[in-house]
């Protein structure tokens with residue numbers, strides 16, 4: 001199958017590398033000549049590095065690169081079996097693009113978007129044949145991150161999601177199937193990792209260095225929430241938070257914080273701008289955590305209970321299967337454990353108690369426990385462990 005990728009920025013270039021390495025002929029298109037050249041150079045250099053490290057042979061690297069065709073001419077897409085776009089995150093621009101693409105490609109060609117925050121249904125609606133439209137959402141950097149979310153829209157024809165899942169698997173990736181709901185799996189379930197950490201900071205329960213310490217040292221996360229937000233960039237992370245909140249019809253569970261909004265407004269984007277929560281300028285003093293284990297565990301269990309609640313609620317609303325929810329969080333954002341398995345390990349009654357205590361204290365909808373969690377505690381069931389935990 002010949003694959004067309006539109007948009008040769010961070011994501012498009014990475015995805016083109018993945019599919020070329022998997023053996024497909026790839027047409028990579030961008031309207032910006034400089035971006036296209038940069039993408040070509042970065043893909044070639046990435047493939048060469050893989051060969052130098054012995055991960056692929058030099059012949060395989062050269063063959064992958066030969067399968068890649070850089071183009072500014074969309075008519076070269078006339079023989080594509082799949083066209084995937086990774087252009088600017090703007091609904092009107094994406095819709096216009098697919099109106100043009102659909103006129104050029106064969107009737108059997110699958111159309112796909114890598115959008116993070118728009119609904120797949122809304123982009124598909126611009127097409128004459130929306131039943132061939134689907135979401136294929138990669139993570140950054142695409143060649144390294146294993147997870148790919150496959151998102152059928154309400155218009156997508158039955159069977160296409162399974163075909164695409166098999167195709168993604170043949171690219172050497174781990175596909176998970178998810179509903180066309182805001183944030184799909186990862187960007188929805190991960191929200192409290194940032195939001196609840198900021199809330200704890202705002203209330204002065206712990207400072208950011210201590211919260212980061214608790215999540216990494218006690219929780220086993222690779223990065224603490226503040227270091228991670230600075231790494232992702234507040235321009236990106238704040239926008240995702242705001243878009244998920246708006247798309248969920250302003251459900252208070254996803255409410256963005258003023259703390260992060262102000263960093264965004266100030267241009268304190270994090271590492272890339274030299275300042276975010278932390279100060280990355282040369283010689284800047286770094287705050288030290290207070291390694292108080294009791295405080296650390298309180299912070300960890302509060303954030304973890306909120307994350308688990310999101311995962312349980314996503315399961316309750318059939319956003320994804322148990323297995324795919326676990327894969328998404330461990331492979332998409334490298335969590336040390338799947339959240340449902342972690343819930344089993346902590347004990348579901350314990351998690352529910354943490355949430356109910358927060359609800360009792362604040363009376364905010366943000367802390368409402370998922371009805372599924374409550375039902376499971378009542379029935380004594382667990383997500384994966386077979387034995388009943390026997391609480392009534």
Ligand code: NAI
Nearest residue numbers: 007008009010011030031032035086087088089115116140
């Ligand atoms: P980017 O800004 O790095 O690249 C976008 C590219 O698309 C640019 O080179 C631009 O010249 C080109 N472009 C814009 N409009 C075009 C058009 N009409 N025709 C042809 N080329 C056009 O953006 P990035 O970060 O690669 O994101 C692309 C898409 O992937 C967005 O929808 C984004 O939401 C999504 N995404 C981004 C992730 C990330 O971490 N950056 C992760 C997963 C998805």
